[in-house]
Amino acid sequence: MEIAVGYAFAWLVGKARRVAGRADAEVDRGLDAGMDRLHELISVKLGDDPALQRAREEAGAGLEEPSQRTRQRLELALEDAAEHDAGFAAALVRLVAELQMAGPVDTAADTGSSRATGGGTASTGVVRPGGAGCGTATAQHTGDATADGAGSRASTGVDYS
Template identity: 40%
Template sequence: MVIESAVIVGYLIAWAVRKARRVGERLDGEFDVAVDAGLDRLHDAISSKLGPDSLRDIEEQAGEFGQVTEGTQRRAEEVIAAASTTYPEFAAQIAKILAEIKVAEAGQASAVASGTGSVAIGGDADLNAQSGGVAAITIAGGVNTTGKLERP
Protein backbone atom coordinates (compact mmCIF):
# COMPACT_ATOMS: atom_id res chain seq x y z
CA MET A 1 0.00 0.00 0.00
CA VAL A 2 1.37 3.38 -0.99
CA ILE A 3 0.63 6.25 1.33
CA GLU A 4 1.22 9.92 0.67
CA SER A 5 3.93 10.71 3.21
CA ALA A 6 4.05 14.38 2.17
CA VAL A 7 0.32 14.69 2.87
CA ILE A 8 0.76 12.95 6.21
CA VAL A 9 3.57 15.28 7.24
CA GLY A 10 1.48 18.25 6.15
CA TYR A 11 -1.31 17.11 8.43
CA LEU A 12 1.14 16.55 11.28
CA ILE A 13 2.43 20.08 10.84
CA ALA A 14 -1.16 21.37 10.86
CA TRP A 15 -1.79 19.35 14.02
CA ALA A 16 1.21 20.89 15.75
CA VAL A 17 0.34 24.43 14.66
CA ARG A 18 -3.27 24.05 15.74
CA LYS A 19 -2.20 22.56 19.05
CA ALA A 20 0.14 25.47 19.72
CA ARG A 21 -2.43 28.10 18.74
CA ARG A 22 -5.41 26.81 20.63
CA VAL A 23 -3.64 26.65 24.00
CA GLY A 24 -5.85 23.94 25.38
CA GLU A 25 -9.04 25.00 23.60
CA ARG A 26 -10.67 23.03 20.84
CA LEU A 27 -11.72 24.74 17.63
CA ASP A 28 -15.39 25.55 17.22
CA GLY A 29 -17.76 23.78 14.86
CA GLU A 30 -18.67 20.17 14.24
CA PHE A 31 -16.33 19.75 11.31
CA ASP A 32 -13.38 21.37 13.07
CA VAL A 33 -13.91 18.94 15.93
CA ALA A 34 -13.90 16.05 13.46
CA VAL A 35 -10.71 17.33 11.80
CA ASP A 36 -9.07 17.84 15.19
CA ALA A 37 -9.99 14.31 16.25
CA GLY A 38 -8.57 12.93 13.01
CA LEU A 39 -5.35 14.89 13.40
CA ASP A 40 -5.04 13.64 16.98
CA ARG A 41 -5.50 10.03 15.78
CA LEU A 42 -2.92 10.54 13.03
CA HIS A 43 -0.40 11.96 15.49
CA ASP A 44 -1.04 9.20 18.01
CA ALA A 45 -0.77 6.43 15.40
CA ILE A 46 2.54 7.73 14.10
CA SER A 47 3.94 8.40 17.58
CA SER A 48 2.93 4.92 18.69
CA LYS A 49 4.65 3.26 15.74
CA LEU A 50 7.74 5.46 15.44
CA GLY A 51 8.22 6.40 19.08
CA PRO A 52 7.28 9.44 21.16
CA ASP A 53 10.28 11.49 20.01
CA SER A 54 9.68 10.82 16.31
CA LEU A 55 7.69 14.03 15.81
CA ARG A 56 9.56 16.24 18.26
CA ASP A 57 11.18 18.44 15.57
CA ILE A 58 7.84 19.00 13.86
CA GLU A 59 6.12 19.83 17.14
CA GLU A 60 8.86 22.22 18.28
CA GLN A 61 9.29 24.04 14.97
CA ALA A 62 5.59 24.28 14.17
CA GLY A 63 4.79 25.39 17.70
CA GLU A 64 7.46 28.09 17.70
CA PHE A 65 7.47 29.26 14.07
CA GLY A 66 4.16 28.04 12.63
CA GLN A 67 6.05 25.97 10.06
CA VAL A 68 8.92 23.51 9.76
CA THR A 69 12.13 23.50 7.75
CA GLU A 70 12.29 21.63 4.45
CA GLY A 71 14.85 19.27 6.00
CA THR A 72 12.57 18.39 8.89
CA GLN A 73 9.67 17.83 6.53
CA ARG A 74 11.74 15.66 4.17
CA ARG A 75 13.13 13.51 7.02
CA ALA A 76 9.64 12.97 8.44
CA GLU A 77 8.33 11.99 5.00
CA GLU A 78 11.15 9.49 4.54
CA VAL A 79 10.65 7.89 7.96
CA ILE A 80 6.88 7.60 7.50
CA ALA A 81 7.27 6.21 3.98
CA ALA A 82 9.80 3.62 5.20
CA ALA A 83 7.58 2.57 8.10
CA SER A 84 4.54 2.24 5.85
CA THR A 85 6.53 0.03 3.47
CA THR A 86 7.86 -2.12 6.29
CA TYR A 87 4.57 -2.39 8.19
CA PRO A 88 1.55 -2.79 5.86
CA GLU A 89 -0.88 -2.71 8.79
CA PHE A 90 0.54 0.68 9.78
CA ALA A 91 0.08 1.93 6.20
CA ALA A 92 -3.54 0.71 6.22
CA GLN A 93 -4.21 2.40 9.55
CA ILE A 94 -2.73 5.69 8.34
CA ALA A 95 -4.62 5.50 5.03
CA LYS A 96 -7.90 5.02 6.94
CA ILE A 97 -7.19 7.99 9.20
CA LEU A 98 -6.27 10.16 6.19
CA ALA A 99 -9.54 9.26 4.49
CA GLU A 100 -11.46 10.21 7.64
CA ILE A 101 -9.65 13.56 7.85
CA LYS A 102 -10.37 14.31 4.20
CA VAL A 103 -14.07 13.55 4.69
CA ALA A 104 -14.16 15.82 7.74
CA GLU A 105 -12.39 18.60 5.84
CA ALA A 106 -14.87 18.31 2.99
CA GLY A 107 -17.67 18.83 5.50
CA GLN A 108 -19.31 15.50 4.85
CA ALA A 109 -20.97 14.27 7.99
CA SER A 110 -20.98 10.54 8.54
CA ALA A 111 -24.29 8.73 8.32
CA VAL A 112 -25.86 6.29 10.73
CA ALA A 113 -28.41 3.65 9.74
CA SER A 114 -30.48 1.53 12.08
CA GLY A 115 -33.12 -1.08 11.65
CA THR A 116 -33.44 -4.22 9.59
CA GLY A 117 -32.13 -3.77 6.07
CA SER A 118 -30.95 -0.20 6.68
CA VAL A 119 -28.08 1.16 4.67
CA ALA A 120 -26.45 4.54 5.20
CA ILE A 121 -24.75 6.34 2.34
CA GLY A 122 -22.55 9.34 3.03
CA GLY A 123 -21.94 11.11 -0.27
CA ASP A 124 -23.20 10.43 -3.78
CA ALA A 125 -25.21 7.31 -4.58
CA ASP A 126 -26.37 5.68 -7.78
CA LEU A 127 -29.18 3.16 -7.62
CA ASN A 128 -30.06 1.02 -10.64
CA ALA A 129 -31.43 -2.38 -11.54
CA GLN A 130 -30.04 -4.75 -14.14
CA SER A 131 -31.14 -8.02 -15.74
CA GLY A 132 -34.80 -7.65 -14.84
CA GLY A 133 -34.08 -6.57 -11.24
CA VAL A 134 -35.88 -3.91 -9.24
CA ALA A 135 -34.29 -0.85 -7.67
CA ALA A 136 -36.15 1.05 -4.96
CA ILE A 137 -35.36 3.47 -2.19
CA THR A 138 -37.36 4.82 0.71
CA ILE A 139 -36.33 7.96 2.52
CA ALA A 140 -37.84 8.39 5.95
CA GLY A 141 -37.18 11.81 7.38
CA GLY A 142 -35.45 14.82 5.94
CA VAL A 143 -32.72 14.97 3.35
CA ASN A 144 -29.90 17.48 3.55
CA THR A 145 -28.16 18.23 0.26
CA THR A 146 -26.41 21.40 1.39
CA GLY A 147 -23.39 19.60 2.84
CA LYS A 148 -23.82 21.58 6.07
CA LEU A 149 -24.57 19.91 9.36
CA GLU A 150 -27.95 20.99 10.66
CA ARG A 151 -29.04 20.61 14.24
CA PRO A 152 -32.68 19.71 14.97
Protein backbone atom coordinates in the same frame (compact mmCIF):
# COMPACT_ATOMS: atom_id res chain seq x y z
CA MET B 1 3.20 10.71 2.92
CA GLU B 2 3.24 14.42 2.13
CA ILE B 3 -0.46 14.69 3.01
CA ALA B 4 0.04 12.77 6.25
CA VAL B 5 2.90 15.09 7.19
CA GLY B 6 0.71 18.12 6.46
CA TYR B 7 -2.07 16.85 8.69
CA ALA B 8 0.36 15.82 11.43
CA PHE B 9 2.01 19.23 11.43
CA ALA B 10 -1.37 20.97 11.43
CA TRP B 11 -2.24 18.95 14.53
CA LEU B 12 1.02 19.98 16.20
CA VAL B 13 0.37 23.64 15.39
CA GLY B 14 -3.14 23.36 16.81
CA LYS B 15 -1.80 21.69 19.94
CA ALA B 16 0.79 24.42 20.41
CA ARG B 17 -1.93 27.07 20.08
CA ARG B 18 -4.22 25.31 22.55
CA VAL B 19 -1.39 25.07 25.04
CA ALA B 20 -0.70 28.77 24.55
CA GLY B 21 -4.40 29.57 24.96
CA ARG B 22 -4.87 30.86 21.42
CA ALA B 23 -7.15 28.15 20.02
CA ASP B 24 -10.13 29.26 17.98
CA ALA B 25 -13.42 28.97 19.85
CA GLU B 26 -15.09 27.11 16.98
CA VAL B 27 -13.42 23.83 16.03
CA ASP B 28 -14.63 21.25 13.57
CA ARG B 29 -14.92 18.36 16.03
CA GLY B 30 -14.89 15.59 13.41
CA LEU B 31 -11.75 16.89 11.76
CA ASP B 32 -10.13 17.53 15.13
CA ALA B 33 -10.89 13.96 16.27
CA GLY B 34 -9.49 12.54 13.02
CA MET B 35 -6.33 14.57 13.37
CA ASP B 36 -6.00 13.38 16.99
CA ARG B 37 -6.17 9.75 15.77
CA LEU B 38 -3.60 10.43 13.05
CA HIS B 39 -1.24 12.12 15.50
CA GLU B 40 -1.60 9.23 17.95
CA LEU B 41 -0.85 6.68 15.21
CA ILE B 42 2.23 8.57 14.04
CA SER B 43 3.47 9.34 17.56
CA VAL B 44 3.19 5.73 18.69
CA LYS B 45 4.96 4.47 15.58
CA LEU B 46 7.73 7.07 15.39
CA GLY B 47 8.16 7.60 19.13
CA ASP B 48 11.18 9.82 19.73
CA ASP B 49 12.21 9.96 16.08
CA PRO B 50 14.27 13.15 15.56
CA ALA B 51 12.11 14.22 12.60
CA LEU B 52 8.95 14.14 14.72
CA GLN B 53 10.73 15.92 17.57
CA ARG B 54 11.88 18.66 15.19
CA ALA B 55 8.35 19.04 13.81
CA ARG B 56 7.08 19.50 17.39
CA GLU B 57 9.73 22.17 18.00
CA GLU B 58 8.86 24.05 14.81
CA ALA B 59 5.12 23.93 15.56
CA GLY B 60 5.80 25.12 19.11
CA ALA B 61 7.87 28.00 17.71
CA GLY B 62 4.83 29.24 15.80
CA LEU B 63 5.64 28.03 12.29
CA GLU B 64 2.55 27.37 10.18
CA GLU B 65 4.40 24.83 8.00
CA PRO B 66 7.40 22.64 8.76
CA SER B 67 10.70 23.62 7.20
CA GLN B 68 11.47 21.83 3.95
CA ARG B 69 14.14 19.74 5.66
CA THR B 70 11.83 18.71 8.51
CA ARG B 71 9.05 17.86 6.04
CA GLN B 72 11.42 15.67 4.02
CA ARG B 73 12.77 13.90 7.10
CA LEU B 74 9.29 13.26 8.47
CA GLU B 75 8.10 11.95 5.10
CA LEU B 76 11.09 9.59 4.94
CA ALA B 77 10.48 8.40 8.51
CA LEU B 78 6.82 7.67 7.71
CA GLU B 79 7.71 5.95 4.43
CA ASP B 80 10.24 3.76 6.22
CA ALA B 81 7.75 2.86 8.95
CA ALA B 82 5.07 2.06 6.37
CA GLU B 83 7.46 -0.11 4.33
CA HIS B 84 8.25 -2.20 7.41
CA ASP B 85 4.76 -2.39 8.94
CA ALA B 86 1.82 -3.14 6.65
CA GLY B 87 -0.67 -2.57 9.49
CA PHE B 88 0.70 0.89 10.12
CA ALA B 89 0.67 1.66 6.38
CA ALA B 90 -2.97 0.60 6.07
CA ALA B 91 -4.02 2.59 9.15
CA LEU B 92 -2.17 5.66 7.88
CA VAL B 93 -3.82 5.46 4.45
CA ARG B 94 -7.24 4.99 6.08
CA LEU B 95 -6.88 7.95 8.44
CA VAL B 96 -5.58 10.27 5.72
CA ALA B 97 -8.53 9.25 3.51
CA GLU B 98 -10.95 9.96 6.39
CA LEU B 99 -9.46 13.40 6.86
CA GLN B 100 -9.70 14.11 3.16
CA MET B 101 -13.34 12.97 3.18
CA ALA B 102 -14.06 15.47 5.94
CA GLY B 103 -13.56 17.96 3.17
CA PRO B 104 -12.31 21.47 3.08
CA VAL B 105 -13.52 24.33 5.18
CA ASP B 106 -14.21 26.91 2.47
CA THR B 107 -14.77 30.49 3.55
CA ALA B 108 -15.44 33.63 1.55
CA ALA B 109 -15.53 36.91 3.47
CA ASP B 110 -15.53 40.57 2.57
CA THR B 111 -15.24 39.95 -1.15
CA GLY B 112 -15.39 42.57 -3.86
CA SER B 113 -17.84 42.77 -6.71
CA SER B 114 -17.81 40.64 -9.84
CA ARG B 115 -19.63 40.87 -13.16
CA ALA B 116 -20.34 38.29 -15.86
CA THR B 117 -21.17 39.19 -19.45
CA GLY B 118 -21.60 37.36 -22.72
CA GLY B 119 -22.39 33.96 -21.21
CA GLY B 120 -19.82 34.18 -18.43
CA THR B 121 -20.13 33.29 -14.76
CA ALA B 122 -19.40 35.53 -11.78
CA SER B 123 -19.30 34.65 -8.11
CA THR B 124 -18.32 36.47 -4.94
CA GLY B 125 -18.57 33.48 -2.63
CA VAL B 126 -17.82 29.78 -2.43
CA VAL B 127 -18.64 27.73 -5.54
CA ARG B 128 -18.81 23.95 -5.57
CA PRO B 129 -20.21 22.93 -8.96
CA GLY B 130 -22.86 20.25 -8.64
CA GLY B 131 -22.34 20.15 -4.88
CA ALA B 132 -18.90 18.61 -5.44
CA GLY B 133 -16.93 17.64 -2.39
CA CYS B 134 -17.92 17.80 1.20
CA GLY B 135 -17.00 19.82 4.23
CA THR B 136 -18.27 23.16 5.39
CA ALA B 137 -18.66 26.39 3.47
CA THR B 138 -19.53 29.85 4.70
CA ALA B 139 -19.83 33.25 3.10
CA GLN B 140 -20.00 36.55 4.95
CA HIS B 141 -20.26 40.08 3.60
CA THR B 142 -19.85 39.03 0.00
CA GLY B 143 -19.90 41.67 -2.70
CA ASP B 144 -22.35 42.08 -5.54
CA ALA B 145 -22.31 39.59 -8.39
CA THR B 146 -24.07 40.73 -11.53
CA ALA B 147 -24.78 38.97 -14.81
CA ASP B 148 -25.57 40.72 -18.09
CA GLY B 149 -26.41 39.06 -21.35
CA ALA B 150 -27.75 35.72 -22.50
CA GLY B 151 -26.31 32.72 -20.69
CA SER B 152 -24.56 34.82 -18.06
CA ARG B 153 -24.77 33.70 -14.46
CA ALA B 154 -23.91 35.33 -11.12
CA SER B 155 -23.96 34.17 -7.53
CA THR B 156 -23.06 35.49 -4.12
CA GLY B 157 -22.73 33.41 -0.97
CA VAL B 158 -22.44 29.63 -1.24
CA ASP B 159 -23.32 28.13 -4.63
CA TYR B 160 -23.72 24.33 -5.05
CA SER B 161 -25.44 24.42 -8.45
